[in-house]
Amino acid sequence: METKFWELKKNPEAAIDEAAGLIRAGEIVAFPTETVYGLGADGLNGTAVTKIFAAKGRPADNPLILHIADTEQILPLTTGLNANARALMETFWPGPLTIVVPRSEIVPDAVSAGLDTVAVRMPSHPVAAALIRAAGCPIAAPSANVSGKPSPTNAQDVAEDMTGKIAGILDGGSCGIGVESTVVDTTSPVPTILRPGGITREMLEERLGAVEIDPALNGNPALRPKAPGMKYRHYAPQAPMYLYEGPQAGQRLLEAAIRGQKQGLCIGVLCDDAVKKRLEESLWRGHTLEILSWGSGKPDLAEHLFELLRSFDRVSPQLIIGMGVDEKGLGLAVMNRLRKAAGYQILLAEEDRITVRSGSGFPEFLLTADR
């Protein structure tokens, strides 16, 4: 299949109209949102929705989010909204929040994967909103990556995964937030975060009072996550990845990278600007480290995380070591992605020692704290 690529700088309306026409005709088009790129189909057309699963290689038991452009568009999709759902819509829409609500009969089985609920989100990105309005239907859209790879945050990363598999890609530049929307189940007695994202736990608590977090998000393999998609290994680069967490994460990562370099290993390092700068100052020239930095602060980390994880696959290091941040604010969402990317191979770097938080088979040079 030929995949059209629309640059939106010139004549965006014509491109969006053409893309909307393809969606109405049952085809799939990738489009930008404020979180990540989505792979969109007419959300009320079960046959069209099935094509999304084929393009992504996505398991059929993983339901999709329906994207809308106006609040009232949710009404036909659900049998009813409770006070929590309404409060969340009023406060956080349009924006990076998905709510899970009781599903109505018009929602195809393919969208909700047989569940009696449906996930709905109103994105704030102008191109996403314009596309939904022009298509005249809710747009079912997962992230526009091949299943298992990091979500794409720019049109080139979408093209890498989807060229030849879908009808077109709308290039709206880079996504500002960079991690997927927060998914909140409003049907449980206490609203529950099923996936942390751009709207933080603190923001939700301020609006709703008590909010729970799905216990399976801590990475306990014995627990089954309530959002089917959260059970899959995700975001993982091809090389094995190890993560340092805790107050001394940056320092221990720096020391380990230098030890690894001395052993002649080709190591990928994921860290912030400050650690990258210190690391570069301590290294011999011609070093075999591939140091990728996200900038400084959690918003920078969220914005660049997926594109950095994808970059490691282009340079093929033998292993990757990354540095975690605390879980306040956006930290919860980025740490959820980072831990998955590392396959839960996690070391805790405290003041005077390194301990295994989860995982096994760590290379020895990661485990020693320099004096």
Ligand code: TXA
């Ligand atoms: O930011 C986003 O949400 C992006 C952009 C494109 O909008 N979309 C996205 O979709 O991340 P996807 O399909 O990659 O992730 C949707 C998540 C999955 O973990 C899925 O299992 C969960 O939402 N989900 C969807 N419907 C659900 C439902 N009825 N109950 C529980 N979880 C649901």
Ligand code: MG
């Ligand atoms: Mg996804």
